[in-house]
Amino acid sequence: MEVVKPARAALVFLCGALFYGASCLLWPQSPPNKPAKQFAGAGGDYKEYDPATLERGKRTYTANCAFCHGGNAKGGESGPDLLRSITVLHDENGELIGKVVLNGRPDKGMPKFNFTPEQITDIAAFLHDGVRAAAERGTYKILNVLVGDPKAGETYFNGAGGCTSCHSVSGDLAHVGAKYDAVNLQQKIVMPREGRERPTDKALAVTATVTLPSGEVVSGILNHLDDFSISIIDQHGDRRSFSRDGDTPKIELHDPMKGHTELLKRYTDADIHNLTAYLVTLK
């Protein structure tokens, strides 16, 4: 409770009506966005190449191969997609790619190329890096979120969005456009908190007030809640846990993110883009 700003503390509701998103809601089948090195996000063990090798490989590729296989190696008028090529996928360091390059594929109209071993490993690096870029989705880059209308965003912020019940552009959101880039700003608008329990920013934490049968009232940051127990971090930083039996003890939760959660059901995508376009101007 002590970390909740007054305007946010007004968003009080009982836990019986509480359903939340949390990091644990992600189902276990989807590989994580940021792949661990081994056996995780992508099955292949993709090497990391130094930029100079990739640049040399790209130059050699562009000058010699792109005409048939396309500038991005995804296939062209007469040559197949090399990033989906079984030969490329089975190649480690140019040993299979080199055979094709040095011998050509006369039956399919591909000429020989008298490349040096270094040129071949450079091209192989360039192709493997293209495969990695497709397979490792944790490395994908969001392109551009600034498509909205700042004026419409301002109107939504001050009106239908209800944002001003908690936020002020001259207060907590002053210079927010300088604090985050547009992509992260949009993410913060949609969901400022990464998970309900133990967020890194304590100002975003759910707080709980537990009223024991004795009448004692204990409050603090919610640490964990399930059907059978609740634990909180109290004002002294101590963790306290209580068994639950139905409605005993009485629990009230206060979630500063309730407004954001409610907006998920109401937003249009344009509302989100407009808000981003507006808030990014608050430099």
Place this chain on the structure above:
Amino acid sequence: MKLARFAFALCLGWPALLAAQMLNPSLLLKPPTDAWPTYNGDYSGRRFSTLSQINQSNIKNLNLAWIYRANPGETPGAKVGGEGPAPVAGQTAGNPFGVSIKSTPLMVDGVLYFTTPDNTWAVDARTGTELWHYFWRTRGGIHIGNRGVGMYGNWLYFETPDNYLVSLDAKTGKERWHKEIADVKQEYFSTPAPIVVGNHVIVGTGGDSLDVPGFLESHDPETGDLQWKWWSEPLKKGDEGSESWPDENSMRHGGGMTWVPGTYDPELKLYYIGTGNPNPVMAGQSRRGDDLFTCSIVALDIETGKMKWYFQTSPHDTHDWDAAQTPVLFDGMIDGKPRKLLAQANRNGYFFVLDRVTGKNIVSYPFLETMNWSKGVDANGRPIPNEAKEPQIPGVLVSPPSGGAANWPPPSFDPETGLFYVGTSASYSVFYLTDTDPHPEGYGATERSSGGLGNTLRAIDYKTGKTVWRHDFPGGGTAGLLTTAGHLLFAGDGSQHLVVFDPATGKILWHCGLGGNVANGPETYILDGKQYLVVGAGDSLYAFTLAQ
């Protein structure tokens, strides 16, 4: 052939139920009580047991019988196979996903057989004593989970993350043979439990990272040889479904993975499986059209693999949803008439009921209140996607996110309540198109989790799709489910508890804290007159019986 094998089985003194599993599958529609001989306990996918020794009147006396803690890796005494290199010290323990028993153990003749990626164990079902451990040296592949083994006579079958079908001798854990079913270098990885039907070992695969086609295969249980292969997409222009793709290249790279075991109707001789999402996963510009037969429930002839019918649940999916969730088979009354039904709580937020003879749709109902990607359903019950909710460069807010409204954890159907039980998740993500090339590859888009409204155990009326009761878990997710004739519904709550509900009302009757979240579907069997409840949580199996 079949009769001969049946006689052979009897001569060897194999348990009658096991013989029934292989050779008279109709018995499997009556759930066995002294065995759990296939992934879902029987072919129907209902995960309902007729056992009632453990029931509402004595559930408070449920008592821990044993714990078995799995120790995966090339452990001393493990039987070792595989095509990969020997693991370096500490490597096999370093699975980035942690050790999680997602497989539902088979229980045959007093022995439990189960897996984690690269590992298979046999454990005494009465005591939790390890009998043997087999370890597979891997060549790679995503080690996210494994759903268990299939069994035929004395032979076991499991799949590996690097896409081998491996057969072991159930008595010793000794390897009989292994067959490569897909290429790990193309980013295939395999998680399903093989399903044995007659003399067919049905195996599927997964892998979304590099745009490869999905398939389902049938292998010979003795030799491992391929019997038939069904591709998730048409192979060439002119084939059925090819009109739903722009060209042959897109369909040959179209995804449609078969990563959750299917179900089987022995009278119709049809195998039912839900196919995965199309590829590239979230960027649809190179595959305009419905992308058949991805995100579809399909019925395949068990002898030939030929498709009898399909029902597509997410036409032209761009959110990594799939129709892989268990298609549950039961008979029910629709408009006063008995019907052979198939029900599925789909990852996209819809609950579907189909006539499993014809594939004709009976119910399509959005069980997820936050679902926002569809404009309703067409005359055939098929959802109509809202194109505006396909991933876009500046982001679109979609519910459910790629993780889905429901996912692979097994649902349950209780014929006594007539309710379909499933764990669901109401969340949102913003989906961003990141690959604008006319020919995107891989996922082609990314998503940022946007929180949501939590996880819920639902009891759904199959006649309407409406949720009859719900339990919102305050602390997290839901796992696989089991119902029994003891009027019990076993579930996990995402806070490391095994929780037992009244299947009629949703009231919590009993719970127990475990050493991890329930990771598989709970199962039950009777041995020596004693009913066991076995559940996997984290790296351990827990067995419960009634206190004496």
